[in-house]
Amino acid sequence: MAEAGKLAILAGGGALPGQIAAAAEAAGRPVTLVAFAGTTVEAAGFPVIAARIEKLGALFADLRAAGVTHVVMAGGMRRPALDPAGFDDTFLAVAPRLMAALQGGDDGLLRVVIAVFEEAGFTVEAPHDLVPALTAAPGFLTATAPGHADRADADRAAEIVQGLGALDIGQGAVVAQGLCLGVETVQGTDAMLRFVAETARGARPNPDGARGVLLKMPKPGQDLRVDMPAIGPETVRGAAAAGLAGIVLAAGRVLVLEQDETLAAAEAAGLFVWARDDI
Template sequence: MARAIIAGSGRLPGLLLQAGPAHLVRLAGVDSDPLETPVIEARFERLGTLFADLKAAGIAELAFAGALSRPAFDPSLMDAETMALMPRVAGAMMQGDDALLRTVAEIFEEQGFKVLGALDLRPDLAASEGPICGNPTDAQTRDAARARAVLEALGPLDVGQGAIAAKGQVIGIETLQGTDAMLRFVGVSLPGSGGVLVKRPKPGQDLRMDTPVIGPATIMKAAEAGLSGIEIGAGGVLILDREATLDACEAAGITLWAAP
């Protein structure tokens, strides 16, 4: 069964290719890494062309991988299929990321493609429950519980996958700008807080389209923000380059663990 990876930026598309041969869909305007695999060129505005190219290549399964920003559509480039879908997509874009990505998945499924998640292809990239680097202190677990409670409360609003708490106070909540922007804000506004970042899927999130991710860069940015620990959702967050991530934790003195 032929497979395609619709590639965003970062290392994840290459890691998913390690699960088996696949075509790479390279979207115009997206800075994806060059990889040794057959490539299908595509544009957001020409979904009808993409559907036809995927079917011509015998693609039956799709996986979305890597960071993708919300696209800016050029109406002059749209094909008829995309034009017909725009009211539906535009309505979803007015909601949170999960609602938009669910709509995208539905559109591809209606074309006969099976949509897979990163965890379907590489479950080994997720962590099981327990310490990963160091053991969290009681204060860290209390802060993590506080941040986790806020994420659970915000879940129905489809807001974000991360929050930071320090000394019992929530000091950062991830929104559309993403985790890096949240960490920068905390580092500038409350340097040296010693807080804990919690990164986990939103309650009920469709993990096929957007699985939370951490990697060495996350650890370095958490350290720069003055944090002391990171809790991730067990089985629901990808660790990219685990060895380098653990090395970064050791070097920065960041405690990393996974919780249900």
């Protein structure tokens, strides 16, 4: 946490905004949360600025009035339904860029969002720079370790996700016995794992062979200040329900949310969690 300055957390759902707020406060840094209309923010005890995306100028004014110099985006946010009647001038000025980016992949949209905040004078930080412990160091995070076939499946999955990244889709894939059983799309990791759970019967050539892995990593060149890939307890439950052997992560570049609970769930289900620094 090298940067000083009051921090505003643009908060999505889940536990991450609260974790970052707590870590920033523990480091002696003033912090506030920004809750967008339609998003439920779980971070009791911190000041909250209510915001609407349509009123971007009002949000910038509120942030400056509160002394905010730095922002971080944290937690899952759905693409919102916008009320055109509510657009303020600041929103209208950036709307053409946002609308153009909305037609493309996720990265394009989020790059525009970062640019808009930077042009307004804010410094945009990355969650894992604020709280390095949110990611995993290289190695096996569980007592269960991958076998030879699991390592081969992980290599194949990494090849696929790297290839998909060039297309600006996906931060995840499921591979079993060399076969791709799932590719992450905008519906997210949990939806992909449910798909695998429902469809993989018979798709693995050898019913007694390798059960497969979930691999999560950023797209090549992805700006980790937004939409950093993440796993959490729900990911572990989904991977177990899909009959997988384990989860493979890019060390230092994938958020492990609620780390104690996540790893305990993996141990309980007999899944390995493996952070690799070579993918």
